[in-house]
Amino acid sequence: MNPVLTIKGLQVKKSNQLILDIKEEIAISSGDNVAVLGENGAGKTTLINAILGEIDFEGEIIKHFQKKDCGIVFQDNAYNDLMKVYELIELVLPLRKEALTHFIESYDLKDLKKKYIKDLSGGEKQRLTLSLVLESEKNIYFFDELTSGLDYKKRLALLAMMKKKTIAGTVLNVTHYFDEIENWATKILMLKQGKLIFFGSNEDFFAKFKHYSVVKVEYNQLENFNKSVMENVQTADTGDGIAFICPNHDIQVDVKKILKNNDVVYSVIKQNVYTSYLMAYAANEKSNHKMTEVKK
Ligand SMILES: Nc1ncnc2c1ncn2[C@@H]1O[C@H](COP(=O)(O)OP(=O)(O)OP(=O)(O)O)[C@@H](O)[C@H]1O
The missing domain is CATH 3.40.50.300 (P-loop containing nucleotide triphosphate hydrolases)
Structure with a gap:
């Protein structure tokens, strides 16, 4: 490459x-x-x-x-902003009529082409x-x-x-x-x-942030739940709740069992880019460095 x-x-x-x-x-x-x-x-x-x-x-x-x-x-x-959409298109893409029509249709620009750019959302x-x-x-x-x-x-x-x-x-x-x-x-x-x-x-x-799944719980579900019973399970803050990171299936089973016994609603997400991202953040939480101050 x-x-x-x-x-x-x-x-x-x-x-x-x-x-x-x-x-x-x-x-x-x-x-x-x-x-x-x-x-x-x-x-x-x-x-x-x-x-x-x-x-x-x-x-x-x-x-x-x-x-x-x-x-x-x-x-x-x-x-x-004072240009119309079709004027800009013609300027940037000098296409023949047929190709231009195809372009406008492909990108769903038909309704916009006569508008001023300043009027676009x-x-x-x-x-x-x-x-x-x-x-x-x-x-x-x-x-x-x-x-x-x-x-x-x-x-x-x-x-x-x-x-x-x-x-x-x-x-x-x-x-x-x-x-x-x-x-x-x-x-x-x-x-x-x-x-x-x-x-x-x-x-x-x-591979670096390998796990089996995350079990996600929204904050409102955690109001009456004592999280310390799961203190050995790594967690990540998702913004709207907590993700319990399960390294393997057995731990997922345990986590689900505890949550169920406490009437906590949860959802399970198998490892994907998002859950790996959550784990990467959680793994780096300990080295939670603030941005470095530098001399002016
Ligand atoms: N001109 C500036 N003066 C001071 N701080 C700045 C300036 N430009 C950016 N920053 C700071 O640098 C940091 C990084 O900003 P940047 O826009 O690159 O973040 P980002 O990852 O793209 O964020 P977002 O997802 O919100 O777009 C922020 O804390 C921002 O406040």
Whole structure:
């Protein structure tokens, strides 16, 4: 596989904080589908901005591509708002009439084409950007929360399009939606508070954070439950509840039995990218480092 991007000892400082501090080497090869994961403020957008040369950084970023080879979809994409959608499409994609009609139909842009860009909703703008980027057939794609603001049906349709159109390319996809990357990501890049928690293949991610399942319980179910009876079971906070991480089937049986005996409602999720992510966070909770203060 040809190298596309190598990152070594990357640091980004903002105000008096080190907001990105990746000591490990990250090597991305041609054809990789990289899922960039991490909670809000972990440094994902900062990493993409550093790669694209949009912000100052220390360390080395070796790029085997040029800006013209990149398709970029960010959360906010700047446009000339006074343009109409079809004018922008014609400008970016000089297609013949038939191909243009096909393009508009494929991306469900028919209802939007006569509108001013300034009148589009956030989700509609996102859909327009993605369609233009995907149709430009680039070598490397950077997506930052690509599907935020899209309704469920459009999200699935655009994801399917994204997967189809980028099949020959390299993709870095920042996302909070785990279903987006299931059966797609070949590599996982996971950040926490500006540090690298994991970079490697999907298989290695699963192996490093190996478990059988998680048993998930919502907070309201835990009000009258004494969690200490399960103190030997590793837990992760899911935001809406607690996940009990079960390393094997026997422990899953025990956990379920205890919860059942206490009338606690639960759900079971077999190991997947999401549960591995939960475990990775839980495993790193002990080394819960705050972002490093640096001298101005
Ligand atoms: N210009 C800035 N000055 C100070 N701090 C900044 C600046 N830009 C970003 N940060 C901080 O750096 C950290 C990483 O931000 P970043 O936008 O990269 O996070 P993220 O992982 O993309 O988060 P999200 O999932 O919310 O988009 C955050 O704590 C953010 O507040």
